[in-house]
Amino acid sequence: MELWDYHPDVYDRSKSLDLTGYHVQATDGKIGSxxxxxxxxxESYVIVDTGPWIFGxxxxxxxxxxxxxxPQERDVYVSRTKEEIKNAPEFDEARYKEPEFRTRTGEYYGRFPKGPGTF
Known part of the structure; x- marks a missing residue:
């Protein structure tokens, strides 16, 4: 399983689904939308607006x-804690689509152990 792909049992590419506005739940609570x-x-990813949790x-x-x-509750669940997400490379609105930014972010998330429900 690639880091930048959805799990086949989580998202069926043959169906249309817009995740914009869904609440994002870390393993230890809500982190934003x-x-x-x-x-x-x-090349798939989500950008989460953390709101007041990490100062916008x-x-x-x-x-x-x-x-x-x-889809019923409009929730997305992720396999990382709030602290792990908070410590990720800082989001850069101007550079997040550049390969260097994605590589750095991928290296950060790729270092975590693969456990149940993670790839």
Whole structure:
């Protein structure tokens, strides 16, 4: 499983789903809401607006950290704690689509052990 892909049992690419506005739940509580989501094979991610939790900052999460999507409750569950997400490379609005930024973010999330529900 690639870091920048959704798990096949979490998101079915044959169905249309817009995650914008969904609440994002870390393993230890809510961290914000989805500001933007992409669905390209090998390049998928969500940008989370953390609101007051981290003083209005945004974070970039690779699609593989998503463990569950609940369309009825409009929730996205991720396999990382609030602290792990807070310590991720700082989001850069001007550079987040550049390969260097994605590489740095991927290296950060890729270092975590793979446990149940993670890839």
């Amino acid at each position: 989805v500001d933007e989501a992409t669905y390209q094979v090998g 900052k945004k974070v970039l999460l690779p699609a593989s950290v998503i463990t569950k999507i609940d």
